[in-house]
Amino acid sequence: MTVAVGAGIDERKKRAHPLLTLVRRPEIGALVAALAIFLFFSVSTQAFLTPAGISTWLYSASLFGIMAVAVALLMIGGEFDLSAGAMTGTTGLIVGVVTTQWGLNIWLALVLALAVALSIGAGNAWVVMKTGLPSFIVTLATFFILQGCNLALTKLITGSVAIQGMGAVSGFDQVKVFFGSSFPLLGMDVKISIVWWIALTALATWVLLRTRPGNWIFAVGGQVTSSRQVGVPVFKVKLGLFMTTAGAGWLVGMLQLFDVSTVQATTGVGQEFIYIICAVVGGCLLTGGYGSAIGAALGALIYGMTLQGIVFAQWDNNWLKAFLGGMLLLAVLVNLLVRRQSGVRA
Amino acid sequence: MTPGSIRPEPILPAAIRPEPLLEVQGVGKTYGSVRALAGVSASVGAGEVLCVLGDNGAGKSTFIKILSGTHQHSEGTLLAFGVERRFAHPREALDLGIAAVYQDLAVVPLMPVWRNFFLGSEVTRGRGPLRRLDVASMRATTKHELGRMGIDLRDVDRPIGTLSGGERQSVAIARAVYFGAKVVILDEPTSALGVKQAGVVLSYIARARDRGLGVVFITHNPHHAYPVGDRFLLLQRGTSMGDFAKSEITIEEMTALMAGGAELEALAHELERP
Numbered sequence: 010m011t012v013a014v015g016a017g018i019d020e021r022k023k024r025a026h027p028l029l030t031l032v033r034r035p036e037i038g039a040l041v042a043a044l045a046i047f048l049f050f051s052v053s054t055q056a057f058l059t060p061a062g063i064s065t066w067l068y069s070a071s072l073f074g075i076m077a078v079a080v081a082l083l084m085i086g087g088e089f090d091l092s093a094g095a096m097t098g099t100t101g102l103i104v105g106v107v108t109t110q111w112g113l114n115i116w117l118a119l120v121l122a123l124a125v126a127l128s129i130g131a132g133n134a135w136v137v138m139k140t141g142l143p144s145f146i147v148t149l150a151t152f153f154i155l156q157g158c159n160l161a162l163t164k165l166i167t168g169s170v171a172i173q174g175m176g177a178v179s180g181f182d183q184v185k186v187f188f189g190s191s192f193p194l195l196g197m198d199v200k201i202s203i204v205w206w207i208a209l210t211a212l213a214t215w216v217l218l219r220t221r222p223g224n225w226i227f228a229v230g231g232q233v234t235s236s237r238q239v240g241v242p243v244f245k246v247k248l249g250l251f252m253t254t255a256g257a258g259w260l261v262g263m264l265q266l267f268d269v270s271t272v273q274a275t276t277g278v279g280q281e282f283i284y285i286i287c288a289v290v291g292g293c294l295l296t297g298g299y300g301s302a303i304g305a306a307l308g309a310l311i312y313g314m315t316l317q318g319i320v321f322a323q324w325d326n327n328w329l330k331a332f333l334g335g336m337l338l339l340a341v342l343v344n345l346l347v348r349r350q351s352g353v354r355a
Numbered sequence: 356m357t358p359g360s361i362r363p364e365p366i367l368p369a370a371i372r373p374e375p376l377l378e379v380q381g382v383g384k385t386y387g388s389v390r391a392l393a394g395v396s397a398s399v400g401a402g403e404v405l406c407v408l409g410d411n412g413a414g415k416s417t418f419i420k421i422l423s424g425t426h427q428h429s430e431g432t433l434l435a436f437g438v439e440r441r442f443a444h445p446r447e448a449l450d451l452g453i454a455a456v457y458q459d460l461a462v463v464p465l466m467p468v469w470r471n472f473f474l475g476s477e478v479t480r481g482r483g484p485l486r487r488l489d490v491a492s493m494r495a496t497t498k499h500e501l502g503r504m505g506i507d508l509r510d511v512d513r514p515i516g517t518l519s520g521g522e523r524q525s526v527a528i529a530r531a532v533y534f535g536a537k538v539v540i541l542d543e544p545t546s547a548l549g550v551k552q553a554g555v556v557l558s559y560i561a562r563a564r565d566r567g568l569g570v571v572f573i574t575h576n577p578h579h580a581y582p583v584g585d586r587f588l589l590l591q592r593g594t595s596m597g598d599f600a601k602s603e604i605t606i607e608e609m610t611a612l613m614a615g616g617a618e619l620e621a622l623a624h625e626l627e628r629p
Contacts, residue, residue, distance in 0.1 A: 219487045221477045228474055231463035238461035239475035240446075298465045 035292025036304030038343045042290070042336070043307050043314070050318035057314075057321050060196035067199070070313025071206035072261055074306045076280070077287035078206075078213050079257035081305035084288050085217070086250045087230035087297030088144040090133065091281045092151035096258030098159050098276035100126050101266040105172030106163065115180040123259045129155070130255025134248040156278055163274040175270040189267030202264040206306065209257075213302035222246065231298025286333060287312055290340040311336065373400030375434070376569040377422060377453060377538050382431030384417050391417040394431070395595045397588040399538065399569040404560060406580035407573045408613055409590035415573050418590065419540050422571060423455035424448035452537035456544065460527040464516030468508060469497040471515045472530050496533075503566075504529040504559050521552030525559045538569040545579045557583050577613060581606045589613060 050057040057066070076093055083090055103122040107113040113121070133151055137144045164170060175181060191200045217223040225246045228236040237243055258277075266272050289295065290311060291304025312333070319326050375398035383393035392414040399405040409415050420426040421433065424442030432439055435451050442448045445455070462471045470493075478489045478496075497511045506525050508518075515523060524544045531539050541560070545553040560583050564570055574580050580587060587604060589596040589612055596612055 215487075219490070221479060221486075221488065224470055224474065224477055224488065227466055227470070228463050231465045235459065235461040235463050236474070238457070241475050298463065 035299060035301040035344075036307055037292075038340060039291045039304050039307035039311065042339075043311050046311055046314050046318070050314060050321065054318065054321040057318055061198070062317070062321060064197045064199060066313045066317035067197075067203050068313075069316050070310045071200065071202040072264060073280075073283060073287055073312050074206040074309030075202070075209055075257055075261050075264075076254075076284040077291070077305040077309040078210050078302045079254045080284040081288040081291060081293050081300050081302055082213055082217065082226060083250045083254050084285070084293045084295070085230045085297060085300040086226045086247060087233065088137065088247060088250065089148060089285065090130075090251065090254045091145065091148040092129070092133065092155055093148075093254050093258050093284055094277040094280035094282075095152050095155035095159065096126055096129065096255055096277065097262040097265065097280070098272065098274065098278065099129075099155050100259040100262030101272035101276055102159055102163055102172060102274060104263070104266060105175055105272050106166055108178045109172060109174050110166055115178055115184055119184065119263065122262070123256065126255040126259040126262075127252050130252040131248060133255075134244075134251035137251075138244050138247055152281065156275075159276075159278075160274045170274040172272045175266065175272075181267075181270070184263075185267045187267075188263045189270075200268070202268070205260065205264065206309075210302055210306040217302055222249065226250065227298055283312060283333070286337050286340075289344070290336055292340075292344060294344055295341075308340075373402060374437070375400050376436060377571070378434040379421070379428075380432045380434070382421055382428040382433060384421060384426060385429050390593055392421070392590075392593045395588070395590070396431075397586070397595075397598045399571055399586070401537070401567045401569055402564055403585045404564050404570045404572055404583050405586045405588060406584035407571060407588045407590065408575065408577060408580055408609065410575060410613060412592070413590040414593040415575075415590060416542070417593075419455060419542055419571070419573055422448070423453060423540055425455075452535050453540070454531035454534070454536035454538070455540040455542065456524075456527045456531055457542050458544075458547070460523055462515050462523060462527065465514050467512045468501075468515050468518070468526060469494045469511040472497040472500070472511075472526065472533075476534060500529050500533045501526065504532070504562055506559070519552055520548050521555040524548075524556050528559055528563060532563060532566070532568060536568065538571065539563060540571040540573070542573050543575070544572070545574060545576065553579055575613075577606055577609045581609065 054062075056062040076097070080090060080093055100122040103125055104115070104118045107118045107121060108115050129151065133144070133148055136142070136147050140147075160170060163172070186201075188201065191198050193199070215223075217226060225236065225241045228239075228241050229243050229246050233243060262272075262277075265276065287308030288300065288305040289308070291301060291306070291308035293300030293305065315332055316329060319329055319332075378398035380396050381394050383395070384391050395414075395418065397405060397407075407415055407418055417426065421428045424445040424447050427441055427443070433441065435448075435453060440447075440451075448455075463474065466474070473493050473496075478493050479486050480489045481487050494511055498508065501508055501511075504525060506522060506529065508522075515526065518526065528539060528541070528544075544556050544560075548556065557579060560570055560572060564583075572580065572584065581601075585601055587599045587601070587609060589599070589609065591613070599609075
């Protein structure tokens with residue numbers, strides 16, 4: 010009886026077209042778009058494909074990419090973090106203030122900023138999980154709090170809205186090796202942030218696809234009650250994700266601070282949506298449970314290439330926002346289509 | 356089983372019924388001032404299917420919540436493997452090998468079948484920071500275990516949401532069995548399914564029974580329960596109308612009892628053409 014039933018199911022199954030299987034990978038759309046944009050600017054501008062040009066857009070992409078990868082993990086886990094952008098400013102300002110104003114050891118300052126970032130991330134997670142409120146609204150509040158504190162406290166302590174004179178702090182050059190250095194490669198001037206970006210994308214991909222916590226990230230984002238029923242530690246997973254995002258905010262804060270040795274009180278504000286857009290362009294579903302770290306990195310690459318490509322092409326750079334909106338809409342439509350194609354019943 | 360008989364009696368005489376794996380004697384449950392269940396006795400042994408039948412609000416959900424450890428009974432006794440128990444948490448029941456498969460199945464639709472199969476109990480290899488999922492072995496095990504339940508999936512990498520309702524139900528049963536369940540409690544596994552899909556699930560229930568599991572099958576459909584059940588517990592408005600062996604009751608009697616016998620007769624009169 011069971012054999013007959015089994016055969017009955019089998020004959021109704023259509024063999025998936027190999028191309029369709031490929032299209033089901035979340036990052037494919039972003040890969041195609043990245044290639045198209047690369048070709049477009051390579052052909053239409055002179056500077057884009059030169060070693061100096063490549064270094065510029067890769068650097069630009071790397072800073073967005075690190076955040077986009079962390080935000081993608083969080084989104085796969087079913088949450089948002091709108092405070093991620095302001096966090097890059099907060100951490101940079103903390104290091105700037107405590108070293109230039111109060112003379113704290115620079116390494117201690119780094120650790121202090123990281124501890125503050127992780128605590129804020131944990132705080133976000135705690136409020137979201139204990140209240141059941143949407144993370145969108147909770148982290149929007151955190152975003153405004155950070156934005157306000159960044160400006161008010163910086164002005165209160167330093168009397169201006171930017172930190173100057175970081176370069177004179179002792180130990181600055183040691184730390185710069187990790188966060189602000191660059192090395193020559195094939196005629197390019199490769200910034201260290203690009204290495205961080207690639208390494209973190211690889212690490213995030215490995216964690217997502219090949220470890221238990223990765224499995225749990227997909228699960229808590231896909232169907233949280235089911236995850237709880239089978240014993241996935243939902244709170245721990247979400248706590249880890251919010252803290253990872255905050256930690257990535259710290260890293261990007263440091264990369265910016267030690268690259269230019271100055272930080273503005275408004276740093277990072279308005280970028281939180283760009284991280285989300287990069288993640289969505291890279292195939293993350295807004296509803297959670299689906300996406301990829303490589304996709305998010307490609308999303309950031311698209312953004313970086315376009316940002317610099319528009320400059321090289323000497324267009325009005327206001328076109329960037331319009332492009333970004335179009336890209337987002339397209340990505341969401343493609344994601345919708347892919348989800349329907351794969352025939353998932355909710 | 357009497358030697359020489361062509362087919363074993365569907366119902367074993369009381370003397371040689373298997374030892375009950377799970378047994379309740381006069382259990383009841385009150386929520387505040389509401390009496391949801393009272394004085395229910397039933398048992399299920401290895402290789403037996405206990406069907407729990409009743410209309411909406413008869414107390415079926417309360418009954419399985421007591422068995423699976425989600426709620427504690429407020430009267431009577433519950434014996435698991437011969438020992439009196441009072442579960443504080445579903446985990447305690449699960450650790451003893453009593454697994455409930457709920458209607459929502461506890462699956463994540465967008466995740467592949469094999470990831471769902473092992474979710475929460477993933478197999479890993481390597482140590483420390485190199486500890487990673489043993490993907491190949493989990494894929495193979497999933498395919499093998501589903502095969503043992505008679506489910507033939509070509510591709511265990513498909514999102515589980517693309518399977519039919521019956522198949523998903525069966526994967527959930529196979530998962531419970533693989534992770535050491537000796538008693539599986541199925542909450543209305545066939546209620547949302549069409550005739551054919553319900554047949555698929557019933558055949559998997561029979562498979563689980565043949566592998567020596569105790570199955571508690573909750574349903575409101577006598578036509579699903581009768582072919583696969585060994586014993587039938589009929590509930591109505593929170594009380595037991597009896598625990599029958601298959602030989603003691605026919606499907607017509609069961610249907611009549613469930614619908615509230617006299618009420619149905621009255622309805623039949625009312626509906627007759629004048």
